[in-house]
Amino acid sequence: xxxxxxxxxxxxxxxxxxxxxxxxxxxxxxxxxxxxxxxxxxxxxxxxxxxxxxxxxxxxxxxxxxxxxxxxxxxxxxxxxxxxxxxxxxxxxxxxxxxxxxxxxxxxxxxxxxxxxxxxxxxxxxxxxxxxxxxxxxxxxxxxxxxxxxxxxxxxx
Numbered sequence: 001x002x003x004x005x006x007x008x009x010x011x012x013x014x015x016x017x018x019x020x021x022x023x024x025x026x027x028x029x030x031x032x033x034x035x036x037x038x039x040x041x042x043x044x045x046x047x048x049x050x051x052x053x054x055x056x057x058x059x060x061x062x063x064x065x066x067x068x069x070x071x072x073x074x075x076x077x078x079x080x081x082x083x084x085x086x087x088x089x090x091x092x093x094x095x096x097x098x099x100x101x102x103x104x105x106x107x108x109x110x111x112x113x114x115x116x117x118x119x120x121x122x123x124x125x126x127x128x129x130x131x132x133x134x135x136x137x138x139x140x141x142x143x144x145x146x147x148x149x150x151x152x153x154x155x156x157x
Contacts, residue, residue: 037063039075039082048075053117054084054146057109061146063095064110066118073142081149092149103143104134 037052050072055062065073076082076095083092098106111119112127119126122141125133 035084035086037072037076037082037084039072040079042075042078048072052084053110053114055106055110055113057106062098062106062110063144063146064106065142066110066114066121068121068140069142076144077142084146093146094149095144095146098143098145100135100138103138103141104131106143107134107138107141 035052035054036049038047038049040046041048048071050070052063052072055064063076077097079095081092081094083090085091107122107125108127108129111122111125111129115122115126122137125137
């Protein structure tokens with residue numbers, strides 16, 4: 001997968017929307033499943049935060065990267081674990097990246113829930129698209145299964 005498979009957010013998304021969602025989520029208000037993903041930077045070692053949508057599908061939970069191979073995806077691939085926050089609630093998790101062949105049902109569920117927000121990044125593919133179309137776009141959208149490492153904790157502070 002090349003850097004061409006990444007779609008940078010526009011000014012409004014980066015400066016207004018993501019900050020508003022992250023702020024609300026940090027305050028404890030999850031907007032349509034939003035969480036703040038915290039993962040260690042692969043080169044700096046510093047903790048990095050980004051708002052994400054956590055999908056629950058068939059009893060498992062997933063992080064989908066609608067914009068492709070983002071910095072959080074690269075960091076999570078190296079760290080293989082992170083935490084998800086909503087307000088003071090923190091959940092540590094292990095991330096297992098799915099194979100492309102495992103992604104179509106997850107991508108379909110993700111698009112059914114968040115197409116209005118992220119559909120532009122899926123090249124016209126929708127929740128109602130064929131299995132073949134979902135398989136075609138799967139390589140461009142990393143998907144991680146989220147497996148808890150410990151009970152949900154309250155963050156000090």
